[in-house]
Structure formats: structure tokens, C-alpha cells
Amino acid sequence: MTELPTGATASVVSAKGVGRRYGPTVALHDVSLTVRPGESHALVGRNGAGKSTLVSLITGLSKPDTGTIEFGGEPAPPISQREAWRSRVACVYQYSTVIPHLTVAENLFLNRQSGGKFAISWKKLRSQSRELLDSWGVEVDVDTPAGELSVEDRQFVEIARALSYGARFIVLDEPTAQLDRQAIERLFVRMRDLQAAGVTFLFISHHLHEVYDVCQAVTVLRDARHVVTAPVSELSRAELVDAMTGEQGGLIVADAASREKLAEDSAAAVTVDSLSGDSFENVSFQLRRGEVLGFAGSNASGKHQLAETVYGLRKPSAGTVSVGGKTLEPGDVLAAMRAGIGCVPRDRHHQGLVLGLSIADNATMSILDRLGPGGIASPAARTKVATKAVADYGIVTAGPNEPVSSLSGGNQQKVVLARSLASDPNVLVLINPTAGVDVKSKQALLAVVDRVRAEGKAVVIVSDELDDLRLSDRVLVMRAGEVVAEHQAGWSDGDLVADIEGVELHD
Structure with a gap:
């Protein structure tokens, strides 16, 4: 595990007492976060703990209702100054933001291409892109359409693009969710190399063992509040889970080895x-x-x-x-x-849910033919089924007519499971x-x-x-x-x- 740099006292980013409300919902309350230069700092918490809201504040996508944010001891720029934010911080999300049909080079310098007023110097664009990727050790062909890259390579391209703006603070939001073990290890090697070159990371993951593999400090949020910040080496895994859940003990799984074996004539x-x-x-x-x-x-x-x-x-x-x-x-x-056959697909956002629709609409999609003639189900019929699903699967929501887009990831997945089991x-x-x-x-x-x-x-x-x-x-x-x-x-x-x-x- 990479050690914290000695003598590092100034913060790359410091959020002090920040809060954010969305209507009656308190998304973040009096939360503070300090990330030191050259470290990988983990941000963990259950779905709905406030991680995404805090990231939106420190990347300039939204403005805190209370508290302050500073970069290197200087106040954060106004929300409207996007270039100033890009030079300070960037976020690489779980779901890629590259444009698939554009080449790597075009993605790297989108809206920043070299050339005359009405022309692009493609030779210079490729040269700049190759120089940028080489400087950060990213080995991909600049002429490859980004959609043809592996998930791993798309992440490296996005990191390189962020660094090209001058940012040396990168938020990695669930970067390993779609990677296999070997790709994860390669990502961690690159993170350590970039740390050595002066890049700082805020690392968000639900895989707690990764926090111990690659991070030096960790901050835990729970119920929109700050719980603890500590060196990773001083917080055991059990203590980390306790801090996240407010309960003692980690994940409890019913191991098949402990139950009676299935009858041979099943x-x-x-x-x-x-x-x-x-x-x-x-x-x-x-x-x-x-x-x-x-x-x-x-x-x-x-x-x-x-x-x-x-x-x-x-x-x-x-x-x-x-x-x-x-x-x-x-x-x-x-x-x-x-x-x-019922199915919970691997990509809930694109295959399992219609994010603009309600819990009731999503949970009843597979059984509309059972709820009304010609598959036309009344709102009351959909609401009745969804209300039972909310109770049966423990979906945390204001009600069955709430849009699934407003739910945490865990609750969205419960809706997908409810839909897959609705047809029995x-x-x-x-x-x-x-x-x-x-x-x-x-x-x-x-x-x-x-x-x-x-x-x-x-x-x-x-x-x-x-x-x-x-x-x-x-x-x-x-x-x-x-x-x-x-x-x-x-x-x-x-x-x-x-x-x-x-x-x-x-x-």
C-alpha cells in the first residue's frame, strides 16, 4: 500500500461543513472532507449516504446550501466558470462519458481541436493526443473509435483527458464495477504511478477490500452525515462496516454448504x-x-x-x-x-429500468397483461402491486409513484428484482x-x-x-x-x- 507523502499538510480539496437539500430531503448535512496531496482517499458509505451529493459539490455540478469548498487553500470558483473547475478537479464515472463514435483523439480534445477558424489540423490533433497519452503511460491507438475500447482503456482515456485540463485531483466513482480482477490490478498500478507523479485521487467503491489495497485514508458518510475520517491502516474492516451501517457486524450470507442438500430426484x-x-x-x-x-x-x-x-x-x-x-x-x-424465466440483467440503468418512470410502472412492466385487458393496467392496479413490492423487498422510498431515478442504487436494484419476480x-x-x-x-x-x-x-x-x-x-x-x-x-x-x-x- 502506498504511504502518505511525508510533510504533506496543505489540502488539495477541503469541504467544510457543507450541506445540501433537495426540497424536504436533506442530501448532505454539515459534512467536511479534506484530501491531502498525492494520496488516494476513499469515500465510502451505503447507497443514499450522500456520496454522490458530495461529489457533485466538489466537482462544481451543484452549489452547497451551507459551508465552503476550497482548492489548495483558495475558494472554489463560481459554478458558472466550468474551465476553472476542470483545471482543479475531474470525475471519471462508472459509466463512461466518452463519445463512442468519435476517435480517442477527438474525445481527448473535444471542442479544443487545433487548426484554423473553420478547419481542424488532424495531424496536430493526433500528435497532441499521442503526446498526452504517452506522458501518462496510456497505451491506446489515438485513431481507434472510443466505443471499441475496453472499459479499462476508456477509463484511462478519461483520466488522461482530465489531466490535459491541468487537473491533478481525480474523483474515481466506482471505477472497478465493470472490470475483472486483472484489469482492477492494472488500474491500481496506474493509480500508484500517477500518485507518484503528483496526482491525487478520491476513490469511491462498494468493494471495501479495494480501499485497503489502494487507499491511504478513508472518509465514511452515513445518513447524509460525516461519521469518521481516518488512516486506512488504523481502521479495521469490521470497524469500517460498522461505521457505514451504524450496526455491528459485516455482510451475512446464507452459505449453501450449511443447508440441507437438494434431493437427487428433484x-x-x-x-x-x-x-x-x-x-x-x-x-x-x-x-x-x-x-x-x-x-x-x-x-x-x-x-x-x-x-x-x-x-x-x-x-x-x-x-x-x-x-x-x-x-x-x-x-x-x-x-x-x-x-x-425471470432475469435481473447486468446493467440496471440500460437494461433493467426505465429511469423516467415510477416504481409502480417499472415493477409491473412484466405483468401488464395480467392487470388489465390488452395490457392496459389502471394506475390503481399498478400502485397496488408496487405497494406490495415496496413492502416485500424493503424498497426505501416516499411511495410507489416516486421516479426510480431518485432512488439509491441498492433500491433501484430491488425494483429490478421485484419486476423480475412479479410474474412468479x-x-x-x-x-x-x-x-x-x-x-x-x-x-x-x-x-x-x-x-x-x-x-x-x-x-x-x-x-x-x-x-x-x-x-x-x-x-x-x-x-x-x-x-x-x-x-x-x-x-x-x-x-x-x-x-x-x-x-x-x-x-
Whole structure:
């Protein structure tokens, strides 16, 4: 772990007693944050704790109602002076802000291209871009369309773009959420290199082990208030979780090894036979009612594409998926739903929710045909179903007609789960079900999964999180598009990770 620079006393950014309200909602109350030069400072807290609001204040996207913000001891510029803010701070978000159809060079110097009044000097633009990327050790082709880059490379391009404005303070908002283990480690290596070159980071993550891997200090927010700021080395993991939740103890997961084994004669719910498709080949497995089957592997393993093919989001190139003995029409989501498959997709913002609609609208999308003639459901019918979902899944909200866009990440994911279970499916496919949610929301989501398993439903969990996979009776490990190992409940972290990474633990 990188040590704090000796003698560093001046702050890169200092927020003192800042507060922010949105109508009657207190989003932040009397919060202070100080980030020292050259450190990686973690900002953690449950969904809804106030992290996003604080980031909006220190990046100039909104103005505090109370308190002050300073950079290097000088007052923050007025909100209207965007260039002044860009020279002081930048934020790299979980979801990329690059423009996919523009090249890397065009993204780096968007609206800052060199050339005459009506022309762009493409040669100079490429040269400047290559010089910028080389100076920060970013190895991508400047002529590549940004949409063709990996998630990892897009993040490095965004960091380089921020540095090109002169900012030496970068906010990384959930940067590892879409990266596999190897890409995460490469990100951390680059962060350490940039720290050594004088760059300071505010690091936001729900993966607390990452705080200990790459950060020197941590600030915890809870219920819109500051709880603690401390050197990472002086705060144990249990203490960190306690500070986030206000309760003692960390994540409690029902490990499949501790429950009674499934009866051998349990009926088959899903049969996948020699299935091949985008990024995977010749995968076969059978899933029984009341069984949880996990899939582990890197982001490049093909596990996500396999799950999406089972649900009909992708069309296979070969093989079949059968539910209850009936072969499904390939690449047909409606056929999968009619056959009794529900799904929590991996990207809740683009695949699982319509953010401009209410909780009631989102939670009832899959059952409109049951709520009214021709799929036209009355507001009262939708509200009734959604009110029950709010209670059943512990969705924290002002009411079922609140827009899902106003909910925290954990509560949004609960709405997605409620929608997927509204039709009472026999099979539930979960893809990264707890990504980007806090400890207690994660525990609540996994408890629902365990409950539906106990009701006799078959569950597929595809996840990068080992805790998600502990619910599984079996975990299949995928690597390079193939199933390479199977682990029964009770597996050890070391053995599972070794198979994911393709290394031998036991020579």
C-alpha cells in the first residue's frame, strides 16, 4: 500500500461543513472532507449516504446550501466558470462519458481541436493526443473509435483527458464495477504511478477490500452525515462496516454448504445442451428446481453472454435451452418469459429500468397483461402491486409513484428484482445482482434470492462477487468461453479464484 507523502499538510480539496437539500430531503448535512496531496482517499458509505451529493459539490455540478469548498487553500470558483473547475478537479464515472463514435483523439480534445477558424489540423490533433497519452503511460491507438475500447482503456482515456485540463485531483466513482480482477490490478498500478507523479485521487467503491489495497485514508458518510475520517491502516474492516451501517457486524450470507442438500430426484427446471454463442462455446448443464447454480469467471470468460443467451437477450450459434422439457425459441426474450424465466440483467440503468418512470410502472412492466385487458393496467392496479413490492423487498422510498431515478442504487436494484419476480417465474437468472450496492442492500437482495430458492425456484447467479456465489449449490467456473471447473458448496476462496485466474494452488 502506498504511504502518505511525508510533510504533506496543505489540502488539495477541503469541504467544510457543507450541506445540501433537495426540497424536504436533506442530501448532505454539515459534512467536511479534506484530501491531502498525492494520496488516494476513499469515500465510502451505503447507497443514499450522500456520496454522490458530495461529489457533485466538489466537482462544481451543484452549489452547497451551507459551508465552503476550497482548492489548495483558495475558494472554489463560481459554478458558472466550468474551465476553472476542470483545471482543479475531474470525475471519471462508472459509466463512461466518452463519445463512442468519435476517435480517442477527438474525445481527448473535444471542442479544443487545433487548426484554423473553420478547419481542424488532424495531424496536430493526433500528435497532441499521442503526446498526452504517452506522458501518462496510456497505451491506446489515438485513431481507434472510443466505443471499441475496453472499459479499462476508456477509463484511462478519461483520466488522461482530465489531466490535459491541468487537473491533478481525480474523483474515481466506482471505477472497478465493470472490470475483472486483472484489469482492477492494472488500474491500481496506474493509480500508484500517477500518485507518484503528483496526482491525487478520491476513490469511491462498494468493494471495501479495494480501499485497503489502494487507499491511504478513508472518509465514511452515513445518513447524509460525516461519521469518521481516518488512516486506512488504523481502521479495521469490521470497524469500517460498522461505521457505514451504524450496526455491528459485516455482510451475512446464507452459505449453501450449511443447508440441507437438494434431493437427487428433484425435477429439472432448465437444461442447456451444447450451447455456443458470443464469447462461449459448447456449454452444457442441468439446473433442478430449488437449486442455485453459480457462474464465476473474468469479464472475458463468456459467463455474462451465456446467461444473456439463456434468457433470450442473445441468439446462440448452436445448442438449445429447454425449460420444463420444452425447447425455447432462440434469442427470444418474450418466449423465455412465457416459459417462466425471470432475469435481473447486468446493467440496471440500460437494461433493467426505465429511469423516467415510477416504481409502480417499472415493477409491473412484466405483468401488464395480467392487470388489465390488452395490457392496459389502471394506475390503481399498478400502485397496488408496487405497494406490495415496496413492502416485500424493503424498497426505501416516499411511495410507489416516486421516479426510480431518485432512488439509491441498492433500491433501484430491488425494483429490478421485484419486476423480475412479479410474474412468479420458475427460473431466475441474476447477472451481477449486487454490483454497485452497499452492504445492507446486498444482504437484503441475497436474502430474497435465498427465499425464492426455498420456494422451489431454480436460480442462476452470474457474479464477480464471491459473496453472491456462496448461495450456490454448485459454481461453474468459465475461462475463455469454456467451463473449466465445478465447485460444490463449501468451496474455498483460494481454490475458486485460482480456477478463475487459471493458476495452480496445489502442485
